[in-house]
Amino acid sequence: MIQATSASWHRYTSYWRIRGTATGRILSFLTLLVAIFQLIGCVNLMENKMFGDIARFLLNTIFTLFGAALLLRAWLFIARIAPDNPLMEAILQATNWLVLPLRRIIPASRSIDWTSLFATWLAAIIFIILMVAVSGGSLGSLLPAGFIIAILTMIKWALNLSIWLTLIMVLISWFNLRSLGAEILMKLTAPLLNPLRRIVPPLGGIDLSPLILLTIVEILLIIVTHITMSVTIFGL
Helix, strand or coil: CHHHHHHHHHHHHHHHHCCHHHHHHHHHHHHHHHHHHHHHHHHHHCCCCCHHHHHHHHHHHHHHHHHCCCCCCCCHHHHCCCCCCHHHHHHHHHHHHHHHHCCCCCCCCCCCCHHHHHHHHHHHHHHHHHHHCCCCHHHHCCCCCCHHHHHHHHHHHHHHHHHHHHHHHHHHHHHCCCCCCHHHHHHHHHHHHHHHHHCCCCCCCCCCCHHHHHHHHHHHHHHHHHHHHHCCCCCC
C-alpha cells in the first residue's frame, strides 16, 4: 500500500511538470486524488477501517448527487424544460464546468444531450477509480470491467434520481403546492407514472402509480446492485 501511494505521488509530480496543458492538469489532479485516497487506505488498515468507511461514504454521497445532477440535466433537455427556470439554472451552474468543455468534443443532438450522458459516464469512472483506491485495491483490476461497472453505476444513479423526483412529486401533491418547480416535476415524472396509471387506475381517488413505480425501481436497484457485485468485489 505504501509503495502504491509513493508511485501515485511520483506520477502526480510527473504530470504536474506538464501542467501547462489541460491534459496535464487533469491527470495530475486525478493522480493526486488517487494518492490521497490510497494514503487514507493505509490509515484505514491501522484505524479499524473507520477513515476508509468515512471516505467511501463521502465519495458515494458526492458522486451520487453529482451524477444525478448530470442525469437530471439530460432529462430536462429531453423534456424541453426552458433554461430560465430556477431548477434548470441550478443544474447548469453545478454541471457547466464539466459539460461545456466536453460539448466541444461530443455535441448534443436535437433530442438527446449526449454530452451530459458522457459526462455522467466519465464521473462514474472517476468514482470507481477513487473507490478502488480508498479500498486498497489495484487499479489495474478495473480493466475492462470498470467500463461496464461505470454503466451500471449510471443506471443506479438514474434509478435513485427517479426515486427522489417521485417522492418530491408525491409530497407536493399531498400538500397541494403549486409552483413552477411543481409543474416541472409533474412533467418529468409523467412519462414514468402515466403508463402505470393506465394499467392501475386510481382506487377511491388514491393514485397508486407512485407506490408501484417506487416498488419497481427498488427491485431494479437490487438487481443492478447484485449484477455490479458479481462483476467486481468492491460492490460499488
